[in-house]
Amino acid sequence: MSYVAVYSIASPDTPNKVLTHADDIQSTLAEHGVRFERWQPSPIEKGATDAEMIAAYQAQIEALGYAAVEVVSVTQDHPQKDVVRAQFLGERTYSEDEVRFFIAGQGLFTLHIGDYVYSLRCEKNDLLIIPAGVPHWFDMGENPHCVTLRLFNTAQGVVPSLTCDAIATRFPGLDD
Numbered sequence: 001m002s003y004v005a006v007y008s009i010a011s012p013d014t015p016n017k018v019l020t021h022a023d024d025i026q027s028t029l030a031e032h033g034v035r036f037e038r039w040q041p042s043p044i045e046k047g048a049t050d051a052e053m054i055a056a057y058q059a060q061i062e063a064l065g066y067a068a069v070e071v072v073s074v075t076q077d078h079p080q081k082d083v084v085r086a087q088f089l090g091e092r093t094y095s096e097d098e099v100r101f102f103i104a105g106q107g108l109f110t111l112h113i114g115d116y117v118y119s120l121r122c123e124k125n126d127l128l129i130i131p132a133g134v135p136h137w138f139d140m141g142e143n144p145h146c147v148t149l150r151l152f153n154t155a156q157g158v159v160p161s162l163t164c165d166a167i168a169t170r171f172p173g174l175d176d
């Protein structure tokens with residue numbers, strides 16, 4: 001189930017509130033320019049190629065208006081799963097929007113906005129658009145199962161700018 005847990009940065013052990021209804025998640029995040037929505041699933045066969053997964057959502061991808069799309073897939077049998085996971089655990093920003101659509105599995109995006117942290121557990125059929133410049137990190141868990149479409153406009157936009165703030169280490173991850 002998708003949810004958002006809202007924490008004060010002063011109390012990383014206890015959320016102020018946890019929202020589980022899609023409309024509540026959407027409206028809470030929208031207050032900060034973050035877009036969250038649920039897409040209708042498209043039929044995708046197990047073992048589908050990247051091209052087939054992209055084609056299944058081509059109309060929705062085009063409607064968003066981003067120039068490029070890639071499939072990012074990390075599962076528990078991925079030989080570099082620990083390395084891949086570690087790459088996303090530090091707080092970062094991007095010069096363009098961070099756009100993810102979950103085809104399968106789950107992941108935890110955590111956004112640092114002012115004095116609050118918003119931990120958003122995304123799952124299959126969730127779309128998340130984090131505006132450029134919003135500090136955030138991502139946890140796919142110790143035993144990941146995460147297949148997403150990642151949309152972007154430029155190759156430069158997908159290069160993170162790490163904040164070097166250790167805030168991500170103080171808040172619960174996906175497996176906590």
